[in-house]
Amino acid sequence: MAWQNVKVHFVIVLYMWTCSQASCEVVLNCWWNQALPVGRNVSVVCHMRTLARANRCGLCQLNVITQSHRHQFPSTCASTKETFNFSIATEDREQIHCMCNGSTADTCNITVRGGYPPSPPSRPDCAIEDLEVEDIYCSWTKSNEPMIPTVYTLHWKDYDGNVKSRESSSESAVINRAEYMKSAYTTAWVTAKNVLGSAQSENSVFDTGCIKRPDPPYDINLTSAPLEFIWDMDCDIMGPLDKSCQVQYHENNHMDWIEVDDCQVMFVLEDPQPFTQYSFRVRCHCGHEEKVMSYWSSVYSVRTPPAAPVGQLDVWSDCAPNSDKSSCKVYWKEMPLSQARGEIISYVVMLKLENGTQVTMQWRDTESLHPAEQSCLQLRCFPLKPGVMGVFVSANTSVGTSDPTFMPFAVRGQTTPEVNLSVMGENQTLLVSWSVQRQFSESVLEYVVQHVSVVPHSCLNWVRVNRTQRSVTLKGDLRNHTAYNVSLFAVFNNHSTFLKSVIAYTLEGVPPKVPQIHVKNISHSSATLIWSPIPVNESKGVILHYLVGIKETGSKISSDRTSALLSELQPAQQYQVWVSAVSAAGEGARSFFIFSTNEKDSDVKTILFAVFIPLLMFLVLVCVFTLVCKTTRCCVTIPDPINSKTFKHMNFQHAWPRLCSPSELTLKISELEIVENLDPNTPTPPSETESEKFLIDVEPQHFQVLDGLGRTNEGGDEPEESNQGNISKPDSWAKEYSEMVDTDEEKDDGDDEAWWDQQCVSDYERHFLPSVKAN
Structure with a gap:
């Protein structure tokens, strides 16, 4: 007996080891019941089916793992089908895994999705379609769509109480002739079942001999x-x-x-x-x-036959801002068939002009004047010309004409009350609400909410709202990620008033890339980033702000700005700057730009080239101009040496070299002869030869004048006391001089008239020797 127990335990251990080595491949599907309210936890139902090659794994245990707990199937995976329920957190319903025997290598396929339990099917309709075969065909309809695999089963019970059934994946099943007794009452019903629940239809009782299906009428x-x-x-x-x-x-x-x-x-x-x-x-x-x-x-x-139209057309106008009626277009919607009650042949447009006359025109659908608006099939357009004061539009059929509709033009520029207009976007829907002053709304007949896409050639649309309403839901052909201009108008007896407008989106998306990004004003430590704003018809949402950055982290920039200053940069470095737009849906793709900063001393070089080089050129021009003026400056009269302080203060002659300019140091005054009452007509004595010195004998008072270096022109043999004695005589300076001759200049030209006609003087003579005419 003990040996038999040992053999049994050995076989179990060996079987478990074999199972652990085998592949426990199963198909596991899990669903959570969408029909139940979603709370903190949800009920999950899992259905397991093993594959044919996994039948060897008799002791493989299946585990379903969530983030917080591990759920184990009650039996082994040797079962071909198995279902069990458990509860998990709502946020974990999409994160379920499974494994066999705790081995990650033996994972199983899993699908988690939502579904519904079936509702009771309709009562089965059973009939014999073919009199030769006499099989009974039963059909039914589903009450709902479970969204998960559901098995329908047809059950029937004969007069003996025997119940038979047949499964079907569709909504019909067949009872073969051998499975029922003819001319006997039979009861049939249908059940629907899936992992989330089951339901049963009502019973259908019929005589198998009276269920022949007749031919259609x-x-x-x-x-x-x-x-x-x-x-x-x-x-x-x-x-x-x-x-x-x-x-x-x-x-x-x-x-x-x-x-x-x-x-x-x-x-x-x-x-x-x-x-x-x-x-x-x-x-x-x-x-x-x-x-x-x-x-x-x-x-x-x-x-049915047509009849005279009833009601009026829905007419509206679209005028350019701050313009007269000549730039307006009149729109009207196609009259519903219930009001037209016949085919509309044409539309009658009556225009009331400023001169008091009326003009009636027939407008047909084939006479569209604006091809861009032909895509708006439910809209008709009529452009106005100058001088129109009022418009009346009516529909004309073969039976009659509708009542004319007066078009109240929108008056702009007048004082309007404060209006709060709010537009909330949902999926292909705009929720519009507003509030106005009560005194203003008492005189309003109705409100008109107009909306049009900012995309070019979009169809204009509008909705009329009762004066007591303060909200409306806009539906129809509204596209997501598209900007719409929503405007509010108040309609009075003979005109309408524009109140306010906003830009809104039904559903916002992530903005595209920012276009045309570049950098300017680059220095060694800063630069200016500039970009172009995203157009409204391309932004896919309201731009809340821009993000600008050099690394991963970006700085927020107001949506109304298109530039940003990049500071605290390093000299001679390469940077990659980026900018992106942010909407309520998130951040858009980033636009990048690569640039390099300047070297640090580039500004100093710029200043040198911009300031000092022009200044140096200016100084050079001044020097050149001065030299040219010195060579071309001319004197009109001969200077008078009497007024020179040199002759009056001979004791300062040693200071002359330091007081005179270098050009004046070479100036020489050889001899000076003073003649009283010299007649200007007196002929000039002839000049001597170049080897002789020029001397003129006059009165006994004879003296010699020092040259610019304090030396005499005679050779310097005469003592200094004699010169000083001659200069110190005051009576000798009372006479007017007749001529002053430079002996050095006489060497080249002995003609007195040539020297007298010479008009050029030195700076020394101009400064220290005033002319005779000046005295």
């Missing part, structure tokens, strides 16, 4: 006036009054069928709409015992 006749639907049907035994039929119909614009029971051979529709197309179909069964309906007949359609 035929010889159908449909008239429009009155609107009658007539048909015929063959019943072998029953008369025409024993037939029971169902009729379904709908209007052209409504696809849901309206059903009418207990009809026999005809159906009359009371009060049909004029110029409306109706569609009909019919099915019947024969007699009281055979309750099996035939299949639906073909669909037949007819249009």
Whole structure:
């Protein structure tokens, strides 16, 4: 006995080891019930199915792992199918994993998604379609869409109480002739089941000998006036009054069928709409015992006769801001068929001019003046010309004309009250709300909310709102990530007033890249980043701000700015700067730009080239101009040496070299002769030869004049006392001089007249020797 126990334990251990080495591949699907309210926790149902090659793994344990807990299947994976429930946190319902025996290598496939338990199907409709085969075909309809695999099962019970069933993945099943007894009452029902729940239909009781499906009705006749639907049907035994039929119909614009029971051979529709197309179909069964309906007949359609239009057109105008009526366009929507009650042939536009006359025009749809607006199929446009004061529009049909609609022009520029306009965007929807002063709203007839996309060639649209309303929901052909200009107008008796407008998006998206980014004003430590704003029709959302950065971290810049200063940069360094736009949906793609800063001494060089070089050039021009003036400056009169302080103060002659300019040090005054009452007509004595010194004998008072270096022109043999004695005589300076001759200049030209006509003097003579005329 003990040996047998040892053998059993050894076999179990060996089997478990074999299972751990085998591949436990399973298909695991988990669902959470979307029909239940989502709370802190949700109920998850998992269905496991092992694969054929995993049947060896008899002791492999399956574990479902969430972030906070591990759930284990109650039995081994040897079962081909298994289902169990557990509860997890709501945020973990998309994060479920599974494994076998705790081995990560033996993972299983898993799918987690939401679904619904099935609702009860309809009662099965069973009938014999083919009299030769005599199989019973049963069909039903689903009450909801579970969104997960659901199995439908047809059950039937014969007169003996035996219940049989047949599964189906569709909405029909077949009872073979061998599975039922003919001319016996049978009960049938349908069940629907999935991992989240099950449901059962109502019972259908029928006689298997009276469930032959008849042929559909035929010889159908449909008239429009009155609107009658007539048909015929063959019943072998029953008369025409024993037939029971169902009729379904709908209007052209409504696809849901309206059903009418207990009809026999005809159906009359009371009060049909004029110029409306109706569609009909019919099915019947024969007699009281055979309750099996035939299949639906073909669909037949007819249009009722037209009638005079009722109501008015919805007319509106679009004018350029701050302009007169000549730049306006009049729009009106296509009249609904229920109001037109006939085909609209044309539109009648009556214009009231400033001169008091009226002009009536016929406008047809084929006469579109603006091809860009032809895409707006429900909108008609009529441009105005100067001089129009009022517009009336009406629709014209073959039966009559609608009442004219007056177009109240929008008046701009007048004083309007304060208006709070708010627009909230949702998925393809705009929620518009506003508030105005109560005194202003009392005189308002209605409000008009106008919206148009900022994309070029977009269709204008508007909605009329009752004066008591303060909100409206805009729907229709609204696109996400698109900017719309929403405007509010108040309509009065003879005009309308523009109140306010805002830009809004139904659903905002991430902005695109910022276009045209570049850097300027680059120095060694700073630069200016400039970019172009994103156009409204391309931004995909309201730009909250821009982000500008050099590294990963960016700085916020106001959305109304298009530049930013980059400071605290390093000299001679390369930088990659970026800018991006941010909306409520997030940050858009970044635009990059690479630049390099200047060297640090570049500014000093710039200053040197910009300031000092022009200054140096200016100084050079001044020096050149001065030299030119010195060489070309001319004197008009001969200087008078009497006024020179040199002759009056001979004791300072040793200081002359330091007081005179270098050009004046070479100036020499050889001899000076003073002649009293010298007649200007007196002939000038002839000049001596170049080897002789020029001397003129006059009175006994004879003296010699020092040259510019304090030396005499005679050679310097005469003592200094004699010179000083001659200069110190005051009586000798009272006479006027007649001539002053430079002996050095005489060497080249001995003509006195040539020297007298010479007009050039030195700076020394001009400064120290005033002219004779000056005295």
